[in-house]
Amino acid sequence: xxxxxxxxxxxxxxxxxxxxxxxxxxxxxxxxxxxxxxxxxxxxxxxxxxxxxxxxxxxxxxx
Numbered sequence: 001x002x003x004x005x006x007x008x009x010x011x012x013x014x015x016x017x018x019x020x021x022x023x024x025x026x027x028x029x030x031x032x033x034x035x036x037x038x039x040x041x042x043x044x045x046x047x048x049x050x051x052x053x054x055x056x057x058x059x060x061x062x063x
Contacts, residue, residue: 016052019044025058036061 019037023030036042037051042061044051 015055016045017055017058019051019053022053022058 017025019030019033023033026033033042033053034051037044037053042053043057044053
């Protein structure tokens with residue numbers, strides 16, 4: 001008898017949004033998102049010359 005092994009659990013891959021994508025979702029300007037990042041009310045990580053906002057951080061900001 002052959003036993004099947006269950007597949008390994010799928011780990012959630014964090015989804016990151018650009019400033020422009022975040023602004024489109026929130027229906028505001030990119031400048032507003034950049035001001036929120038500078039003020040510290042919206043968490044983002046700097047990657048090169050752009051900011052990336054994690055979906056979880058955006059959810060936390062909206063709640």
